[in-house]
Amino acid sequence: MTQDLTITEVRLTPILVADPPLLNTQGVHQPYTPRLVVEVVTAGGVTGVGETYGDTKYLDLAAPLADALPGRRVSDVNGLHRLAALVCGDSPEASGADAVDAGGLRGVQTADKLRLSVVSGFEVACLDALGKALGLPVHALLGGKVRDAVDYSAYLFYRWAAHPGGAGEPDDWGAALDPAGVVAQARRFARDYGFASFKLKGGVFEPDEEIAAVRALAEAFPGQPLRLDPNGAWSVETSLRVARELADILEYLEDPASTTAGMAQVAAGTEMALATNMCVTTFAEIPEAFAAGAVQVVLSDHHYWGGLRNTRELAAICRTFGVGLSMHSNTHLGISLAAMTHVAAVVPNLDYACDSHYPWQSEDVITERLEFKDGRLAVSDLPGLGVELDRGRLARLHRRWLEDDGAMRDRDDAAAMRAAEPGWTAPPVPRW
Numbered sequence: 001m002t003q004d005l006t007i008t009e010v011r012l013t014p015i016l017v018a019d020p021p022l023l024n025t026q027g028v029h030q031p032y033t034p035r036l037v038v039e040v041v042t043a044g045g046v047t048g049v050g051e052t053y054g055d056t057k058y059l060d061l062a063a064p065l066a067d068a069l070p071g072r073r074v075s076d077v078n079g080l081h082r083l084a085a086l087v088c089g090d091s092p093e094a095s096g097a098d099a100v101d102a103g104g105l106r107g108v109q110t111a112d113k114l115r116l117s118v119v120s121g122f123e124v125a126c127l128d129a130l131g132k133a134l135g136l137p138v139h140a141l142l143g144g145k146v147r148d149a150v151d152y153s154a155y156l157f158y159r160w161a162a163h164p165g166g167a168g169e170p171d172d173w174g175a176a177l178d179p180a181g182v183v184a185q186a187r188r189f190a191r192d193y194g195f196a197s198f199k200l201k202g203g204v205f206e207p208d209e210e211i212a213a214v215r216a217l218a219e220a221f222p223g224q225p226l227r228l229d230p231n232g233a234w235s236v237e238t239s240l241r242v243a244r245e246l247a248d249i250l251e252y253l254e255d256p257a258s259t260t261a262g263m264a265q266v267a268a269g270t271e272m273a274l275a276t277n278m279c280v281t282t283f284a285e286i287p288e289a290f291a292a293g294a295v296q297v298v299l300s301d302h303h304y305w306g307g308l309r310n311t312r313e314l315a316a317i318c319r320t321f322g323v324g325l326s327m328h329s330n331t332h333l334g335i336s337l338a339a340m341t342h343v344a345a346v347v348p349n350l351d352y353a354c355d356s357h358y359p360w361q362s363e364d365v366i367t368e369r370l371e372f373k374d375g376r377l378a379v380s381d382l383p384g385l386g387v388e389l390d391r392g393r394l395a396r397l398h399r400r401w402l403e404d405d406g407a408m409r410d411r412d413d414a415a416a417m418r419a420a421e422p423g424w425t426a427p428p429v430p431r432w
């Protein structure tokens with residue numbers, strides 16, 4: 001092996017990506033959302049790419065890691081985690097205990113979780129470079145794929161036709177603000193991408209309206225898997241009522257209540273499987289939640305959990321405890337979708353179709369967008385992730401970030417909502 005795997009350069013490129021006016025319980029997506037593209041370059045001349053959150057608090061942690069990494073090898077992924085713990089320090093914004101992320105709806109935010117999200121982008125870039133250097137796909141570096149294609153689910157959102165004042169990039173999806181609008185959106189997802197399971201982002205309207213939307217979906221797509229996710233907006237009582245009303249319809253109910261204790265109370269009163277990407281988003285949160293029987297399905301997310309290898313470890317823990325595994329998504333581009341697909345391909349117990357926001361993203365930084373066929377993505381056997389960075393596209397989205405006055409650089413769905421409803425603040429939990 002003559003390839004020199006030593007990292008000689010790390011490039012960080014913050015970008016702003018167009019995002020439609022998708023509604024959630026905190027507010028609405030901004031016209032543009034921040035992401036960070038990480039590139040690691042080896043002495044052997046190979047470049048690996050990764051992608052993660054791009055808000056200021058993540059950039060603040062990524063910069064010292066990028067400075068410290070040259071001289072290490074892309075194969076030293078354990079060392080990457082140790083290095084990050086040493087050099088990243090705590091983002092000032094992460095130090096407030098129990099702070100809740102303003103846009104990501106990812107539960108309690110800690111310095112540890114922020115650092116792991118940053119490391120995930122670097123880990124993926126290192127694995128991409130290592131795979132390219134060795135001529136192996138990332139899934140082979142993770143032990144080899146156990147499936148040739150990964151199922152994804154349609155991610156339905158209540159939405160407006162356009163951002164207030166026509167901000168951002170227009171699209172032709174139209175508004176979806178009632179059951180008919182949600183079903184029309186789902187039909188388009190089924191027609192254009194072949195998705196066979198559907199998740200509705202809830203917590204936007206009164207629970208009865210969202211129950212009606214899910215019932216309309218069940219009528220339109222009989223027997224197909226459906227999920228509802230209000231991001232912890234409901235009380236235990238409301239959660240139990242919704243679980244009763246949708247008992248025979250939902251595959252699982254995602255984060256009906258907002259804390260482990262609340263989820264445990266809901267779980268004790270229903271047979272419905274409860275899933276989470278809010279109360280179990282890091283290893284330290286597992287023991288309490290599993291002991292309390294608070295969740296029956298964990299939504300993995302390699303950004304949250306610190307990379308692809310940690311996601312595999314999460315899968316092993318879930319398997320051990322008889323807890324199901326699905327996959328969460330936040331706004332992301334093709335680099336992350338490729339990474340999600342590689343890790344999903346190696347986890348035997350990925351029991352559900354994965355979430356992905358990707359169809360909502362009209363822009364990308366790779367040369368060829370990934371294509372869902374029959375609701376699935378083929379697992380790439382090309383070296384590394386199997387995607388190529390498009391430098392022109394990256395430069396354009398970076399220029400947008402440079403020219404932004406700061407309004408879009410930190411995702412804040414409640415602030416975005418104020419463009420339509422001045423005085424709006426993220427509703428207290430439980431909202432209903």
Ligand SMILES: O=C([O-])C(=O)C[C@H](O)[C@@H](O)C(=O)[O-]
Binds near residue numbers: 024104201277329
């Ligand atoms: O499953 C989830 O909870 C999410 O995907 C969180 C996201 O932030 C989603 O709610 C969104 O993008 O509005």
Ligand SMILES: [Mg+2]
Binds near residue numbers: 229
């Ligand atoms: Mg969720």
